Amino acid sequence: MITNYRYQSIRFPNELVDDLISFCHKEHIEVQVAFLAVWANLWYRYTGLEQLVIGVAREGSPDKVSPLSFDFSEMHALVAQVQAVHTLLQTSLNEPQIHEPHIFHAGYLVREDTDSACRDSTDSLRHLRKEKIVTLELVRTETEWTGSLFYHEDHVEEAAISRMAGHVQQLLEGCLKQPQVPIDEISLLTEHEASQMLMEWNSASTKPAEHQSISDWFKAQVMRTPDEVAVVYGKERLTYAELDQRANQTANYLLQKGIGPEALIGVHLERSIDMMAAVLGILKAGGAYVPLDPTYATERLSYILEDAKAPVLITKESLAASFVAHEIEIVYMDRDRDAIMEAGSHTPRTSVPITGDHLAYVTYTSGSTGKPKGVAVEHGSVIALIQWAQEIYSAAEIAGVLGSTSINFDLSVFEMFVTLSMGGKLILAENALQLPHLPAAGEVTLINTVPSAIRELVRMKGIPAGVRTVNLCGEPLKRELVEQIYDVETVEKVINLYGPSEDTTYSTYCYVKRGPDLPVYIGRPIHNTQAYVLDKHLHPVPVGVAGELYLGGAGLARGYLNQEELTKEKFIPNLFSEQPNERLYRTGDLVRYTADGSLEYLSRMDHQIKIRGFRVELGDIESTLMKHPDVHEAVVVAKEFSAADLRLIAYFTTKIASQGEQEKSDYPQLAQDLRGYLQQNLPDYMIPSLFIPLEQVPLTANGKIDRKALPEPQRIPGSLAAPRNEIEERLVTIWCDVLQLECVGVENHFLDVGGQSLLAAQILVRMRTAFQTDLTQSAIFEATTIAKQAQVIAEAQKQEIMNKTSNAIVARKRVARQLQR
The missing domain is CATH 3.30.300.30 (ANL, C-terminal domain)
Incomplete structure (x- = not known):
């Protein structure tokens, strides 16, 4: 036996061997050729590599190992494949050569069951020895064929070799039963594996939903805790009863305007209590909200409104200028407040009951054609998320949820609706980096954000002591960041979540434990969701093999708004469900299953x-x-x-x-x-x-x-214009600290020196603190250099001085009038 190598035996059933021998006689090829064809195809299925090299040891020539190059750019059935392999072997015999084993993807040798052949086999294996390489040795006796898989014990797990042994037999059996079918269409999974991957790992479920709509879930919570705080924005707080009243008024006002079931209503508001009243009011009226983040480019927002054909836009006066020219009715949450209140706070009466299959919202995501596409999500899909969350999170964890995500990004769906259906407190923020400066920062118990945002919060030591749970989604989560989060002593739980908008926020989840050497997975499907890892023929792939992730279950979106063909392309019939009309969403994400049923994210399959x-x-x-x-x-x-x-x-x-x-x-x-x-x-x-x-x-x-x-990008230093006044000097310090720069010029563009939106938000927070000035996010984001930002700050300070002077004059006149009386 070769040092550091182990092996596992494969015993092929007599019936299978008889079928193989019959096939080979019919095709006039040797049995070992058919075995080699199957072995090479198995490695193609494992790796996805169209060009593979198998090191083939010669019987009787232990010092010679020939490289056989297999081309899988075109896939053939077993009949054609064995003939191609036979030709490869004949060519190799005419050109014998020894190659270093590092070029091989796998090894292969055949021997007779004799003492001398065994010695030769050991010598051949020595030539094939290489880390991560697996060699199939076939032994021929007078009555049977047996096999052994040799592997390096430090790089291949025994369990993986056991699965491989089953796949060799499964693939061989499938090829013989369907010799005219392309080999890559033959299933690799054993019956046990198929049952485990398709059924057992997709079995998590919840009881039937108690309520049929998001608004019903919210109303039920209002009835349970009417006097508890539901939403916090700055120093303003509304109880569940008060928020319900505001939402009812908005809903009744919309119904007065003739809003019918599934009417699409644009919401163009910053994160605020008005925004929450608008979103809940739209849902209560039977409509569906279309998020329109004020920080987005006007042209993009205009396209979304036109594509959605929204009859009504909810906004406020200071944000509405861009939409005045549109043929759309505008509801102003500030200017129309009296009319909205007069509509009444009684429970809205919709023309039809709102059920799970009614549209709840349409969120637009980036599209490869240059135009964003609208993902249409129903109430039932959000309710599936709520039900899962109630199984996973405690009331203490949901007691104070940071609401910092743009409503154009569906993490906000968790923040709003899970919190308000579980009696939690939604603490709204302009962005995640504003958290440490919020009046209610100490009340936050759960942060739900992206890894890049939590990384900045950790760096700025901005995670409050009350935070116990951190939800992370939207980007691959790295172990180094997990350890940094756990270094915050009060954090008890980090949850890695994965999910596309087409499957309503979250599809899989994983509790990430502390430990610098532990892997970070995206976990298992949430309740009432199914995950399948499939090849290009929609066949499940084995554990450890990469494939595209397909999602099914209660969280799937209805489809893409006004794009029937794209919906049919991305949402396909569920081949693994016995229920009618069940679908699967093809994510375009490359993943693989681990042995314990966890999913590991690998990469995108396209340029997304x-x-x-x-x-x-x-x-x-x-x-x-x-x-x-x-x-x-x-x-x-x-x-x-x-x-x-x-x-x-x-x-x-x-x-x-x-x-x-x-x-x-x-x-x-x-x-x-x-x-x-x-x-x-x-x-x-x-x-x-x-x-x-x-x-x-x-x-x-x-x-x-x-x-x-493409040429490697280089950081562009630009000019280093020196600061000219105190404001610019303080801004240079802030930029260098946040962007981790040694120096920066006052005319350098923010993006050119490594800026991005999260860092811009952090700079804004620092500027507000440093200058004690109420600076708006849009004004700062539009000022892309230190010089321009200094001008904005100077103007803001000047305006505040004028306002204070004006207020003082008014106050003195008021006092004078009172004295004259």
């Missing part, structure tokens, strides 16, 4: 990425960029400058440069123009940090864009 939790189709940015009159071609990639710094990089060619007339000196101004153009059309998280001009876009041999050949 997550930036600070937001789903971004790189094609969306590219197509928008190419609409600029000066751009000829555009390619956008995501580049990780560090573990905490993922940035978008835009490469472009110009129409003038393609004609040989572009001056390089024009590029900086053009890059600035392109950034401004995108800011008018896309949300801030979709704006590239760097714009890099190219003479031409690199292509592969088959004419596709070669993203690997």
